[in-house]
Amino acid sequence: MSSDYPVPDMADVDLVELLRALADPIRLQIVVVLADGEPHPKSAQEWGFDVQKSTMAHHFKSLREAGLTRTIIDGRTHAIQLRRSELDARFPGLIASLIGGAAS
Amino acid sequence: MSSDYPVPDMADVDLVELLRALADPIRLQIVVVLADGEPHPKSAQEWGFDVQKSTMAHHFKSLREAGLTRTIIDGRTHAIQLRRSELDARFPGLIASLIGGAAS
DNA sequence: ATCACTGTTCGATGTTCATCGAACTGTTTT
DNA sequence: AAAACAGTTCGATGAACATCGAACAGTGAT
Numbered sequence A, B: 001m002s003s004d005y006p007v008p009d010m011a012d013v014d015l016v017e018l019l020r021a022l023a024d025p026i027r028l029q030i031v032v033v034l035a036d037g038e039p040h041p042k043s044a045q046e047w048g049f050d051v052q053k054s055t056m057a058h059h060f061k062s063l064r065e066a067g068l069t070r071t072i073i074d075g076r077t078h079a080i081q082l083r084r085s086e087l088d089a090r091f092p093g094l095i096a097s098l099i100g101g102a103a104s
Numbered sequence C: 001a002t003c004a005c006t007g008t009t010c011g012a013t014g015t016t017c018a019t020c021g022a023a024c025t026g027t028t029t030t
Numbered sequence D: 001a002a003a004a005c006a007g008t009t010c011g012a013t014g015a016a017c018a019t020c021g022a023a024c025a026g027t028g029a030t
Helices: A015-022 A025-034 A053-065 A084-090 A094-103 B013-023 B023-033 B053-067 B084-090 B094-103
Strands: A067-074 A077-081 B069-074 B077-082
Touching: A015 A025, A015 B013, A015 B069, A015 B094, A025 A053, A025 A094, A025 B013, A025 B077, A025 B084, A053 A077, A053 B013, A077 B084, A094 B013, A094 B094, B013 B023, B013 B053, B023 B053, B023 B077, B023 B094, B053 B069, B053 B077, B084 B094
Parallel strands: none
Antiparallel strands: A067 A077, B069 B077
């Protein structure tokens, strides 16, 4: 039984807090990768950022608490997934504009 | 002679820094008001935020340095304008998504 | 049971930042 | 020239935050 980590209701998500979560190079890159809507493993080394795993855990928590992601627990591994459809309904076009803008 | 305040080239604007500038309640509200593309006076009291004018000057500077706005100096009054067309070309859909999302 | 593995939590540290008040710059008015 | 006006800049202060290492918790393997 995997009682997942709590996420805020999308209706309660504040745009300022969401932008705050996105305004970090590591977190923005995570969101860009997650934009495909699929779950991605949290495996710290897979992401290739030059920070400790505790720092990655902090960023994952920030994203989840801001309402951007959800965590899927499976045994001793965790996956992270963007709440894409909910986000698109609440903030139309926002995620899409990030994907394009982060390219350059 | 009004040599306006310097703005970064839009090509040099970093999405993370731009999001950082937007991730503040006062600055986001300013951008939403400025989204019509027209110049708006900086007159501190016109904006109705409960902060001192030096704080407003700080926010105006943050927006300009992030690449979001330009300042138009006219005598002893200043106006601020969103670089709407440049932003839309560089980050398509971003500003539009903020206007919608800030409503709720 | 013990060990290895994955990820979180906690406390500490240094940095960044929002805010304020005071001083300053440039402009218009008297 | 002097005073009033619109904004900026500066230094200080307190809060928020990114990062780290160590300790912890839960799960799977031996």
